[in-house]
Amino acid sequence: MRSWLLDYDPDQCNIAAALSIVGEKWTFLVLREAFNGVRRFDDMQRRTGAPRQVLSNRLARLVDEGLLHKVPYREPGQRPRSEYRLTEKGIDLFPVIVALMTWGDKYASEASGPPVVLTHRDCGAHVELELTCADGHVLNSARDVTPKPGPGARRVA
Amino acid sequence: MRSWLLDYDPDQCNIAAALSIVGEKWTFLVLREAFNGVRRFDDMQRRTGAPRQVLSNRLARLVDEGLLHKVPYREPGQRPRSEYRLTEKGIDLFPVIVALMTWGDKYASEASGPPVVLTHRDCGAHVELELTCADGHVLNSARDVTPKPGPGARRVA
């Protein structure tokens, strides 16, 4: 099979665009902790294990790109500091994190089972990602998906 | 909010484990092309833009980790070569790719719209990722999800 996609320009792919923002080594771990409710530099540093400078750069980058925003806070008897909170743009990356975690649980998990499970806040039931189509079908595999050129597709010269 | 997760060991996180396999710079682009049906070294190289040696290393790594497998083929009048095909383990990463693409389409897309759309092979309708819970609710946001310690959770010393 030689895909029709070979005729289209891979440079415009939004996966590459997304990766240019979140594809750096520590970024996902920072986001993971952000979703876990970690907001402070030091907690981040301890939990991700990222070198402080790298963490500093990544946080700044994520703030720059609008995935996190800085909120000043002040503990009693302390100077004012900043904490980092997810914006909508950041929160919208949640499915990526969930997908990675699901895959990791399936293929890289220790025998004892996953260390973290996601539950529905309202009913407590397990949360999962599903591939569905607009007609309401649930797809079981990537094999049920056909990629097609979208409105922004551009042929290669 | 200081999350209970601070008491648990981040090192065992399966996101990190997943990233240690697929978190390198070019890996997702290689997988993207694999899902697009690209199987041959040269097509991969042209479409991802990865330097040949890097591509060579990534493909070898992905084969090593069992996400791709090599299948020999032979074009008429050519010597035998290998093509790279996704295994089940590789195919199971599809949700990650879809999630990245969806996010990229929303936040990094050019005005003209997404270059690629995913459709259900059987009915042709748009394919999307949904967060659902085991009770059948569809969740609209990461805010509706509560992470909890799973069976494999381990407290930090």
Added chain:
DNA sequence: AAGGCTAAGTCTACTTGACAGACTTAGCAA
């Protein structure tokens, strides 16, 4: 059999990024 072509790499020199560990700064506290 000599020369040429192509796929799939390897090799080399250069550049960028990651890293540990020391240093800096601002505010509070004794």
Added chain:
DNA sequence: TTGCTAAGTCTGTCAAGTAGACTTAGCCTT
């Protein structure tokens, strides 16, 4: 005024990524 802590920055070192030239194996033509 000295010390302490959070949240960084600075510095020198070392690993990884990169472009582009080079290599190897098989096949084809003459």
